Amino acid sequence: MTVTATSDRLWQQIREEAQRACAFDPVFGRSLVDAVLAHDGFAAALADLIGRRLGGSAAERARFTSFSRDAFRGAPELIEAAARDLQAIVRSDPAIAGLLAPLLHFKGYVALQAWRVSNWLWRHDHRDAALLFQNEASNLLQVSIHPAASIGVSVYLDHATGIVIGADVVIGDEVTILQNVSVGRGSSLPTRSPRIGRGVYIGAGATILGDLSIGDFARIGAGTVVTCDVPGGCTAVGDPAQLTNCPEPASAA
Structure with a gap:
C-alpha cells in the first residue's frame, strides 16, 4: 500500500x-x-x-x-x-x-x-x-495542543471543547479524548509529561498530570484525576484515581 x-x-x-x-x-x-x-x-x-x-x-x-x-x-x-x-x-x-x-x-x-x-x-x-x-x-x-506534543493516528477528539495537551505529552494510536480533558506536566520534579498508550479512552473532565504512563486500552473515567501509572486494560475512576476492572496480572500486581 x-x-x-x-x-x-x-x-x-x-x-x-x-x-x-x-x-x-x-x-x-x-x-x-x-x-x-x-x-x-x-x-x-x-x-x-x-x-x-x-x-x-x-x-x-x-x-x-x-x-x-x-x-x-x-x-x-x-x-x-x-x-x-x-x-x-x-x-x-x-x-x-x-x-x-x-x-x-x-x-x-x-x-x-x-x-x-x-x-x-x-x-x-x-x-x-x-x-x-x-x-x-x-x-x-x-x-490547545502544544506543537511539541506527540500524537498517533486514528485519534478522535470528541466534542472537543476545553481540551488542553501540554508539551512533550505522548499519545498513541486509536485514542479517544472527550471534552474538558487536561493532559500535562505535574508540579513535582522532574517535570515530565504523561505517556498514553494505544486505544486509551479518556472521559470528559479527566485530568492526567505528571511523569506517568497509561497502558494500552486503559479507560479513564469522567472527572478522574490521574497522577500515577494506570496499567494496560485497567479502568481508573475518582479523585484521586482508583483502579478497577483490571486484567488479572494487573490486579495481582
Missing part, C-alpha cells in the same frame, strides 16, 4: 458524498463546491479547511492555508494520518453515517489536523508559526 492509498480512497468517498448532497439540496450544495468539489485532492481541501477555521481575515486565511499546504507537501504522511483520523470518527461515533459531516463540522477534527501542521512547523524550526497555530486553535476551537 502506498502512503496515499487510504487518503485517495477516502477523498473519492468524500467527493461522492458531496455530489449526492449537492443533488439533494442545491442551496447547501453551493457551500460544498467551495469546501470540497473545487479542490483537486484531500490535501488541498484540508489545507483550505484549516485556513477557513483559523483565519479571521482573508489574509490570515491565506497564511494558515499556505502553511498547511507546505506541511502536506513536505510530509505526505500527514494526509494519511488525517484520513485515518477521519475514519476513526466514523468507526467510533454511531451517530455518524458518512465522512462529509465530521470533515466539515467537527471542530475536534480540524483542531487535530491544525496541530499536525503545527508539529511539522515546530520540528522544522518554524516555532513562532507553530505557536500561532496553537494559539488560534485555542482561541477559535477551544482546543
Whole structure:
C-alpha cells in the first residue's frame, strides 16, 4: 500500500458524498463546491479547511492555508494520518453515517489536523508559526495542543471543547479524548509529561498530570484525576484515581 492509498480512497468517498448532497439540496450544495468539489485532492481541501477555521481575515486565511499546504507537501504522511483520523470518527461515533459531516463540522477534527501542521512547523524550526497555530486553535476551537506534543493516528477528539495537551505529552494510536480533558506536566520534579498508550479512552473532565504512563486500552473515567501509572486494560475512576476492572496480572500486581 502506498502512503496515499487510504487518503485517495477516502477523498473519492468524500467527493461522492458531496455530489449526492449537492443533488439533494442545491442551496447547501453551493457551500460544498467551495469546501470540497473545487479542490483537486484531500490535501488541498484540508489545507483550505484549516485556513477557513483559523483565519479571521482573508489574509490570515491565506497564511494558515499556505502553511498547511507546505506541511502536506513536505510530509505526505500527514494526509494519511488525517484520513485515518477521519475514519476513526466514523468507526467510533454511531451517530455518524458518512465522512462529509465530521470533515466539515467537527471542530475536534480540524483542531487535530491544525496541530499536525503545527508539529511539522515546530520540528522544522518554524516555532513562532507553530505557536500561532496553537494559539488560534485555542482561541477559535477551544482546543490547545502544544506543537511539541506527540500524537498517533486514528485519534478522535470528541466534542472537543476545553481540551488542553501540554508539551512533550505522548499519545498513541486509536485514542479517544472527550471534552474538558487536561493532559500535562505535574508540579513535582522532574517535570515530565504523561505517556498514553494505544486505544486509551479518556472521559470528559479527566485530568492526567505528571511523569506517568497509561497502558494500552486503559479507560479513564469522567472527572478522574490521574497522577500515577494506570496499567494496560485497567479502568481508573475518582479523585484521586482508583483502579478497577483490571486484567488479572494487573490486579495481582
